[in-house]
Amino acid sequence: MLYAPLDPALDEAPYELQKHLGFQLTHWDTDYARLELPIAPHLMNRAGIPHGGIYATLLDTVMGFAGCYTGTPEHKKLALTLSLTTNFLSRPKGKGLIAEGHRTGGGQRTFFAEGTISDETGEIIARGSGAFRYRNTTL
Template identity: 60%
Template sequence: MTEQKPFLEAPSAALAHLGIAMTDWNTDFARFEAEIAPFMTNRSGIPHGGIYAMILDTAMGYSGAFTGDMQDVRMTLTLSLTVNYLSRPKGARLIAEGRRVGGGAKTFFTEGRLLDETGELIATAVGTFKVRS
C-alpha cells in the first residue's frame, strides 16, 4: 500500500514573501505554518499582530475552500474576522489551524487557533467567509 501524499497548494506571492506555507488541507480544515523571522517583529521584538491575523485569516479561508480536486479551485473572500490576542510565542514557529464550523454553499463560518510548536496558544479567531463565484 502506498502512502497518500497530502493535498497541498503552493503559497500566494504574499504568503511566500512572509515564509507562510500550507502544511495540511482537507475537508473543513487547513493548517499553515511559518518560522518567526526578524522582519515579522514589532517594537517589542515579537511578531506583529497583523502577522497573526494574516496567517489565521488564510487558514480559516482555506478551511472552506477544499474540494479535493486541483482542477476545481474554490476561492474565498473574508467578510468578517475577529482576532483575540492571548499570548506571545515561546517557540520559533507559528502554526495556524482553521476549521469550517458551519454555513452554506456560499457563506461559511470558521474558527481559528494560532499556536507555536511548544503548544502555546497565541491567538484565537472567528470569521465569516464568502465563496467567490
C-alpha cells in the same frame, strides 16, 4: 485529532504575500487547514515579537483554506472574508507559529470558521473567527 499531511497534488504555488511572509500550507482536508510559519526578523514589531497583523493574516488565510477544500486540484474554491475577529492571548515561546482553521458551518454562498495560532511548545497565542463568502469564480 490527527490530520494527514498535505496531498502533494493539492499543493499550490506560493503567492507573493505567502512568499514574503514565509508560511506554508502543511495540512488541508475537509473543513480543516494548517499553516506553519517560522518566526523571522521581518515578522517582528517594535517590541521584538511577531506583529499582531501576522496573526490576523494567518488566521484569515487558514480559515479561508478550511472552507475551500475540494479534494481535487482541477476544482478550486476561493473565498472573500466578510468579517474577521482576532483575539490575542499570549506571545510565542517557540520558534514557529502553527495556525489551524476549522470550518464550523455555513451554506452554499457563505461559511463560518474558527482558528487558533499556537507555537511548537503548545502555547496558544491567538484565536479568531470569521465569516467568508465563496467567490463566483472557480479556478
